[in-house]
Structure formats: C-alpha cells, structure tokens
Amino acid sequence: MGDSLFSLLALVVTLGVLITVHEFGHFWVARRCGVKVLRFSVGFGYPLWRRIGADDVEYVIGAIPLGGYVKMLDERESVVPPAEAHRAFNRAGVGRRIAIVAAGPAFNFAFAILAYAILFATGVSSVRPLLGDVVPGSAAASAGFRNGDEILRIAERPVRTLEDALLALVEFADGDSVLPVQVRDADGHVATRRLLAPDLGEAADGQVLSRVGLAPYRPPLLPVIGQLKPGGAAEAAGLRPGDRVIGADDIRFRDWQEWAAYVRARPGQALAVQIERDGVPLTVAVTPATVPGARGPEGQVGAFVRVPPDLAANLRVVVRYEPFDAAIAAVGKTWDMSVFTLRMLGRMLVGRASLENISGPLTIAQMAGQSASIGVSAFLSFLALVSVSLGVLNLLPIPVLDGGHLAYYLFELVKGSPVSEAVQNVGQRLGFAVLLLMMGLAFYNDLARLFGSP
Numbered sequence: 001m002g003d004s005l006f007s008l009l010a011l012v013v014t015l016g017v018l019i020t021v022h023e024f025g026h027f028w029v030a031r032r033c034g035v036k037v038l039r040f041s042v043g044f045g046y047p048l049w050r051r052i053g054a055d056d057v058e059y060v061i062g063a064i065p066l067g068g069y070v071k072m073l074d075e076r077e078s079v080v081p082p083a084e085a086h087r088a089f090n091r092a093g094v095g096r097r098i099a100i101v102a103a104g105p106a107f108n109f110a111f112a113i114l115a116y117a118i119l120f121a122t123g124v125s126s127v128r129p130l131l132g133d134v135v136p137g138s139a140a141a142s143a144g145f146r147n148g149d150e151i152l153r154i155a156e157r158p159v160r161t162l163e164d165a166l167l168a169l170v171e172f173a174d175g176d177s178v179l180p181v182q183v184r185d186a187d188g189h190v191a192t193r194r195l196l197a198p199d200l201g202e203a204a205d206g207q208v209l210s211r212v213g214l215a216p217y218r219p220p221l222l223p224v225i226g227q228l229k230p231g232g233a234a235e236a237a238g239l240r241p242g243d244r245v246i247g248a249d250d251i252r253f254r255d256w257q258e259w260a261a262y263v264r265a266r267p268g269q270a271l272a273v274q275i276e277r278d279g280v281p282l283t284v285a286v287t288p289a290t291v292p293g294a295r296g297p298e299g300q301v302g303a304f305v306r307v308p309p310d311l312a313a314n315l316r317v318v319v320r321y322e323p324f325d326a327a328i329a330a331v332g333k334t335w336d337m338s339v340f341t342l343r344m345l346g347r348m349l350v351g352r353a354s355l356e357n358i359s360g361p362l363t364i365a366q367m368a369g370q371s372a373s374i375g376v377s378a379f380l381s382f383l384a385l386v387s388v389s390l391g392v393l394n395l396l397p398i399p400v401l402d403g404g405h406l407a408y409y410l411f412e413l414v415k416g417s418p419v420s421e422a423v424q425n426v427g428q429r430l431g432f433a434v435l436l437l438m439m440g441l442a443f444y445n446d447l448a449r450l451f452g453s454p
Helices: 002-032 082-087 094-122 139-143 162-171 205-211 233-237 256-264 309-315 323-349 361-374 376-394 402-415 421-451
Strands: 037-052 058-072 124-127 150-154 178-184 190-196 225-228 244-248 271-277 280-286 289-293 296-300 303-305 316-319
Touching (some): 002 037, 002 058, 002 361, 002 376, 094 323, 094 376, 094 402, 124 162, 124 376, 139 190, 150 162, 162 205, 162 323, 233 280, 256 296, 289 361, 309 316, 323 376, 361 376, 361 421, 402 421
Antiparallel strands (some): 037 058, 225 303, 271 280, 289 296
C-alpha cells in the first residue's frame, strides 16, 4: 500500500508539473499575442481549487490530473462583446494562432532542455556500457563480442553510457544493416566489431541487447542485502542491511542474480527465506509485492544488493559538462530523445516494433515512483523524458491534439482561407476515436503488465 501511494503521489507531481508547463506555454504566448485568456486549468472535472486572478483569469485545479486546457475568448464558442472582439482567438491572424498552439509543445521541449542542462552541469551518474555474457550462435557472437567488452562507439555515435548504447541500437534497428561497433576489450585493446543491426519485431525496446545476443555486464555478487526500500516487502518482513540470503523454500542461491530471479517469478507468493544474520541462521516469511513487468506481473521485495565500493566505482561513469557545454549537450539530448520517440512511433505504426511499448498511467506511475525513490536527479531525468514524449505526441497531426490544429493552420496558410467547419468536425470525431484507441491500448498494456497477458 505504501509503494502504491508513493507511486500515485509521484504520478500526480509528474503530471502536475508537465501539464502546467505545457498549458503555461499556450497561456503565456496567447497573452503576448493579444488574445484574452478566460481560464487556465490543470486537470479536468470537478474543480478542487478555483481562484479569479487580478488579471480576470480563472485559475482552476481539476480533480482528474490527466490533462489541462487554456480557454480563450472565441466567437465560435460564445457571444463576444464588440469591444473585445479584437481579442478573440478566432480573430487572431494565422501566424499568431500557430504560435499560440505550438507554444505548449515548445515549452515541454524547453523544460526538458533546462532539466538536462541542470543534470549535465551537476553531473549524471550512469552505468558504463560494459557487456556481459554473449549468447553462443547469436549475431553478437558471430561479430566477435566477448564478455568484458566496453562499447565506445556505434556507427557515428559516441557512447559513454549504457543508455547511449541502447538508444543507438534502437535507432539503427532495421534487421538488415551491419553496424560498426567500436569496443575496448578486457585487455584494453580497441577493436571494431561488425554487428548485424537488431530487428525489434515484437520485442519491447528494453530487450534490444538480448535481440542480438548481448547482455549488460553483471558481476557475480554475493546475496547480501545492502539497502532496503522504505515500506517495501523486505523491510516489512524484518530483513535488514547486512543479511545474507542463503535460500528460499529449500532452494539455495549462489549469487544475488539467482535470488532476484526467484523473487521476480513469484509475485504475491509467501516465501520462506533462509538468511544468515551475524552468523545466526534465521527463516523469515516474505511476500513479494506484485508490480508490472515487461512480460507480465513480477515480484518485488524492495531489497538492493550490497556492492563493494571499488566495484561500484568501476561500473559507473559520471557525465559532467561546463555550464555552456551542458546547455549544448541538453539541446542535443532533447533532440535525440525526440527523434527516438518519433522513430519508435513510426516503427510501431508499420509493425517493426511492439505496441507493448505504449504505456499508460499505471506504468508511468510505477516509473515515477521508482525514479523518485532513487533521488532528485533520477526523478528530474524522468520528468525530462516524459516532457519530451508529451511534446512529441502533442505535435502529431491528429485532430484534437495541438499537431492537428497546426495542420489546419498550415493548410490555411497555403489555401488562403480557413478549413471548413464541416471538415474540422469530421476531423474532431476521427481524432477522438484515435485518441480513445491509443488510451485503450495504453491501459490494456498496463493491465497486461500487472496481471499478465491473457
């Protein structure tokens, strides 16, 4: 229950911040363009809070935090006094209307740039792109990859972190081309291996390494608890940092990976866990919480392995820039994530990537809770990622989204007159249908991760 409430709170903060940023973009630019704003609402439905500002704008926080809106003076929606007709949105020139509508996604991208700039200036701790065991007979094995290789470059893209490597592999995932991958092997020698690009097919993007027979390097670690997640199942059961997990239900574990795999496979099942505490053997009853996983529900106890300090330092890299360089890197990162999102959407549209990549509020809540529990930097990085996704999705040319309205206005620029009301009404219905379909698929994927695919 504690984990669920924390995740829900993190989701509300995530949506509250990003929706406010998006709607403030519309609000700010509308006022600069001379259009009168009537209402600024974060959330839909019953107003939990309402206030009329000194500027005569009604500020509202709605009960359903899944969106927001800025209501502007518009002759198509209500009677406008002649004295204020010049401040109506529909009377604004097409250029000003484009600026107002585009401002929402633009502010989402600006927020992501600011967040990434802060992270790069203060330093981002990430996982080094070290590779573990290579699957015999796989594309990676044929290319000559070996355990202990560190990826330095994929095609023309430099790689500093494991995330860089994953994004590059997904970017070039077409199943046909051969990628030059520069690596440094365990002996320090630099070599270039030629890897057949992965074909994501029906795999989720998080499985891109396994599609070519690779896996991140995971050093053999003793099953000793280093930290506990507050409110997690392990803490509730009485486990403590320093406890060594010997086995569970008469099955012995050689390392932490075996213990973690055992827990993941048993969500909601009571386990009799044998531990050793200060040399004394004990048996503790632990029931893993059920959380959504890539292939259905997974078990989680909220325990983290003890990693020797020297080993932890060897597996991580800190990416840090000077302030100006951090800003430049932030722009590049935001661009890369935007292109990545568009490419994934395109691949899903043509069947080259799994529709399972579409996530709904349940998965977003889980990710928000996990990132927030790690720390401020992780949560800020998550906010930046979701902000980019929100900006890209809102620019899709789907009526009812900002991108749909922009398409109408661009057509108006070319045609010289507005799109007819009849066409806009038909587009509105189609847009709602597409939006409902996407939302339904997102909720289905959430439930499939939580309860297992039917």
